[in-house]
Each structure stands twice: as C-alpha cells, then as structure tokens.
Amino acid sequence: MKVKVISILEDNYMYLVIGEQSHTAIAVDPAVPHRLLEIVRREGLSLTAVLTTHHHWDHAHGNEALVKEVPGLRVYGGDDRINALTDKVANGQELKFNSINVRCLFTPCHTSGHMCYFVWEDDCTDAPAVFTGDTLFVAGCGQFFEGTAEQMHHNLTKVLGVLPHETKVFCGHEYTIKNLKFALKVEPENEKVKEMLSWARARDDEDKPTVPSTLMEEFEYNPFLRLSEEGVQKFTGKTDPIEVLRVLRKEKDNFKKPKELLPPQAMLAIQWGLLGASSR
Known part of the structure; x- marks a missing residue:
C-alpha cells in the first residue's frame, strides 16, 4: 500500500491511497480536485472512492467536482454536511476497495461528524495508516469547535x-x-520534543512534509497524548486526564507569538468561514 502525500492550499494535506497491484486509488480529503485528477491520470490510476474526514471546506471542497468528473465515484463520510456525500458511514463500519481495507472511526469534537479512517492492505507487510483529519496532528490535536474535552x-x-x-x-x-513549539513550552526538558523540533525545522527549510509520524512517536512528544506525564500535569496544574486536556487545549488556543498573529482582515475571513486556518 502506497500513500501519496499532496500539499495543498496554505498548509493542508490531501492523500491518495494506492493499491499497488490493482492500480486503484482512494482519495482522502481532496479539497483541490483538479490537481488530484492530474496525479491520478499521470500515474495511470483508477479513482474509486473519496474518504472525507469532516465537512470543512478545506477538506470537502473538491468532492462535487470529483463526482462530476469520475462516473460512479462514491463519497464516504460521517456528516450530512459533507459536500456530495453518497455514503454516510458509522463508527466501526468497514469498507473494502479491492485489496484496501478501511475501518471508519467516529471521532466527534472538532466537528460533530468527524470521522478518522484506519487503512490497511491485504497480504501487505507495510504498517497500517490512519487518516486523522483535524482530530490528531503531529504533536497536537484539533480545536474543540463542536465538542468537548x-x-x-x-x-x-x-x-x-x-x-x-x-x-x-x-x-x-x-x-x-507550531505544535512542537507548544510541546516544548509544556515539557521544556523533553529531549524528544527538542529533537523533533530541530528535525521539523530542517524539513521546512527543504520544503518537505513532516507526515507521516507514527502513533508510537506521538506518545513520546505529543502533549495531548501524554496527559498522565508529570511534566504535562505540572504545566496544567491538573491531574485528572480530562482536565489536563481541557487546560492544554485552552493554552494551545492562546499560544501564538506576535509575529504569527494574522492581520485583522484574515481573522475576519476565518470567522466568516472563508479560510481554513482555524483548525489548529
């Protein structure tokens, strides 16, 4: 199983999950449809399905154009607000596309209908993948727009x-x-965070993505997965895991250096739903 990472918009990713034997592909959050189709055609693939994590435009915008361009294309998601949705899925539901298997994982909070997708291929020794949308980031988690801690x-x-x-x-x-800068504030003595921040800066200098991470790595440096660690609890002043998470998210919401603040026009655009930067 091959996953093609495609950078789009300001800082989004869309993905192509490719069955290397069947030459079929599944798109994940294809917000820029024509670029996706160019890649599909160039690599001689057959696009069979779209998996949409949530309804925000920077994840679901391309669905309608793709459905028009690709006859019979199915669009899967867990929220009726998703553009061009053809198949609403439920928690634990499994889908199969040739040799590619998908398990739908309902993760409401960032949006009330957010779905993650756990994906693996039959008879393949590669590690499985999970597409987490705006629920889990490298070293971070999404904002609680429509849910709770x-x-x-x-x-x-x-x-x-x-x-x-x-x-x-x-x-x-x-x-x-940005997530690792916050993680370093939370756990200033965490050597793994320091190592990862240096690595991520080098990747940025080379204009290369930092995805994927692995779940094992996330437990080492992602404060939102380290709620029982002494340093994280000390930072938040809480010991109950949910309260630790609640404080962490509030602190992260307020964590912006002055040079990172957006101009007033951009802030208004975010509030009006015209920009997708607010999922940090």
Whole structure:
C-alpha cells in the first residue's frame, strides 16, 4: 500500500491511497480536485472512492467536482454536511476497495461528524495508516469547535490511542513546528520534543512534509497524548486526564507569538468561514 502525500492550499494535506497491484486509488480529503485528477491520470490510476474526514471546506471542497468528473465515484463520510456525500458511514463500519481495507472511526469534537479512517492492505507487510483529519496532528490535536474535552479525550485514548503503535499517522494539516513549539513550552526538558523540533525545522527549510509520524512517536512528544506525564500535569496544574486536556487545549488556543498573529482582515475571513486556518 502506497500513500501519496499532496500539499495543498496554505498548509493542508490531501492523500491518495494506492493499491499497488490493482492500480486503484482512494482519495482522502481532496479539497483541490483538479490537481488530484492530474496525479491520478499521470500515474495511470483508477479513482474509486473519496474518504472525507469532516465537512470543512478545506477538506470537502473538491468532492462535487470529483463526482462530476469520475462516473460512479462514491463519497464516504460521517456528516450530512459533507459536500456530495453518497455514503454516510458509522463508527466501526468497514469498507473494502479491492485489496484496501478501511475501518471508519467516529471521532466527534472538532466537528460533530468527524470521522478518522484506519487503512490497511491485504497480504501487505507495510504498517497500517490512519487518516486523522483535524482530530490528531503531529504533536497536537484539533480545536474543540463542536465538542468537548471529554469527547477529545475519548478520541485520543480509546479510539486512536489503541491502534497498533506502528500505525502511520497522516493528518490534515502541516502544523508540526507550531505544535512542537507548544510541546516544548509544556515539557521544556523533553529531549524528544527538542529533537523533533530541530528535525521539523530542517524539513521546512527543504520544503518537505513532516507526515507521516507514527502513533508510537506521538506518545513520546505529543502533549495531548501524554496527559498522565508529570511534566504535562505540572504545566496544567491538573491531574485528572480530562482536565489536563481541557487546560492544554485552552493554552494551545492562546499560544501564538506576535509575529504569527494574522492581520485583522484574515481573522475576519476565518470567522466568516472563508479560510481554513482555524483548525489548529
């Protein structure tokens, strides 16, 4: 199983999951449809399905154009607000596309209908993958726009956190450097965070993505998965895991250096739903 990472918009990712024997492909959050189709045609692939993590435009915008361009294309998701949705899926539901298997994981919080997708291929020794949209990022998690700390805690610990530790994590945005800067504030003595921040900066200098990480790695440096660690609890002043998570998310929401603040026009655009930067 091959996963093609495609950078789009300001900091989004869309993905192509490719069955190397069948030459079929599944798109994940294809917000820029014509670029996706160019890649599909160039590589001689057959696009069979779209998996949409949530309804925000920077993840679901391309669905309608793809359905028009590709006869019979199915669009899967967990929210009726998703553009061109053909198949609404439920938690635990499994889909099969030739040799590619998909398990749908309901992770409400960032949006009330958010779905992650755990993907593996038959008779393949490659590690499985999980497409986490705006629920789990490299070194971070999504904002609680339509949910609660209790929901996100369940998502991170009972849904995503119990997947095989070798699972590759493909998230919806390139927020890694900002997330690791916050992680360093939370745990200033965490050597893995320092190492990862240096690595992520080097990747950025080379204009290369930091995805995928692995779930095992996330447990080493992602503060939102380290709620029982002494340093994280000390930072938040809490010991109950849900309260630790609640404080962490509030602190992360306020964590912006002055040079990172957006101009007033951009902030208004975000509030009006015209930009997708607010999922950090």
